[in-house]
Amino acid sequence: MLHRRLLWLLLALVLACAVYMTFAAKGSWSFLLPFRGQKLAALVLVGASLSVATVLFQTITGNRILTPSIMGFDQLFIMIQTVLVFMMGSADYVGLPALLLFALNIGLMSGLGLGLFTLLRRGARGEMMRLVLTGIIFGVFLRSATGFVQRMIDPVEFSVVTVVTYARFNTVDGLLLVLATLVTLPALWAAWRMRARLDVLGLGETVALGLGEPPRRSQSAVLVLICTLVASATALVGPMAAFFGLIVSALAHVITPTERHAILLPSAALTGAVVLVGGQTLLERVLGLATPISVVVEAVGGALFLFLLLKRRRA
Template identity: 50%
Template sequence: MPDKRLATLLVLLLALCAAFLTLGARGDWGFVLAWRGTRLAALLVVGAAIATATVLFQTVSGNRILTPSVMGFDALFVLLQTGLVFALGGVGAAALPALLRFGLEFGLLMGAALLLFGTLLGSARQDLHRMVLTGLILGVLFRSLSGFLQRLIDPNDFVVAQASSFASFGAIDSQLLALAAFLSAAAGLGAWRMRHRLDVLALGRDPAIGLGLDHARSVLLVLVLVAALVSASTALVGPVTFFGLLVTALADRLMRTHRHALLLPAAALIAGIALVGGQLVVERLLGLTATLGVVVEFLGGLAFLVLVLRERAR
């Protein structure tokens, strides 16, 4: 039964991809397919990266309503963008080489994530509340600094800084996409090879150690993968806070299993379906009157509230 559900998700995703590439296409097919194909690849890469990172993070944290993005990660990205505009101006920040900017963003986000998530090492369950509190405090600090810098810059530069604070799936640089896809694929392969250890990690620290697993080392490896996945996706399109929570909740509900050999591909497929299908709705039904990032954040926020209320009711 789970295999049939995965096959159904794959067929649905392939159908949506075909519709995304061909629906309403006019003119030169070579240009249309190349342009839409780049955007489609970005949607699939970002969706798979965020979904995988959220499943991994929830496994090591032992909590199904947490996501890496609520730990101050997105606020740091916004602070970096605002700092670049403040230091170089809107034109100067936009003129930075794309690869240099991507490398700077990825390196900073990766380093900050490792420092923050490193508080999980050791007695993971006991450190969970400390890690959450640290992330929330850092998020408030980063947002305050961003707001302070935005009040000091020129109004025209403020528009540039504000635009970079939201996820954008419009214009995607093919070189950055290839680099982000490589990083995400490498981290995703690492997660897949750890799928059986992840099943043991989900049991908790003491049972995992009792079964012979090196818990601290395994958690460190998982957090490195989480940092790489979130850093690559955020540096490519911008921050997406609640999307991972939405797709992992749907994957849990659909697969009804704790086996990561099923959860990881299911979450990645659902993420692709949500992003590709959402972009189709935004473009074909809403006429681009809304952005996909806003819709995703709205639905993800609702999923977060539902999960929190459900936990309180238990």
């Protein structure tokens, strides 16, 4: 039954991709196919990456309302860009080679993210919920520090920072897409290989330890995967809506109601890809690029989440 639902999700993704590639197509197909195909690949890659990262994070924290964005990953990216513009100036920042900026972003985000988790875990003495609470406070600190730096920079430079703080799929560099794919696919495969261990971790630290699965070592491995997935997706297109992972995870649990990660991981990846492709189609073909994709996801996803919450309460 659940496998059949995965097939329906796959069919929905194929249909969404077909609509995105063909709807309101005007001009030469020799130009449209590679142009839209490149953006479509980025949408699917980012949707799957962030969705799987959210499921992994919720598994090790034991809480379905938490996402990596809560820990300040998105704000870390914004702070890195703000500091780069502040130190280099907007002209030099814009003139940076795309490959160098991508490598710098993914390297700093992965390194600082892992360093942050290491420090927080030591301060939390191994307690995951204390780690999460400390991370939330640190995320607020990052947001405040970023706002302080942004008030010190020139208005023109601030406009440059504003542009990169929203996810953008309209212009996706082909080389960066290939590099992001080379980083993301091994991480997704590693998460799939850990599906049985993730099932055990989802039972709680005490039960996992009793079943012979060292929770701290496994949690550290999962955190590495989360940092890699979020960093590669964010470095490619910018920070997505904080609500995206929460909505996709909730939908995945509704569509495939199971705690088995052999089902949940592909379900989340497919759901995330469908939501992003559908949202970008709505943004480009209906709204005429009047708003960033993150705003569309927040609006539609927020309404859907409230509907699911009210429906569950009535049941």
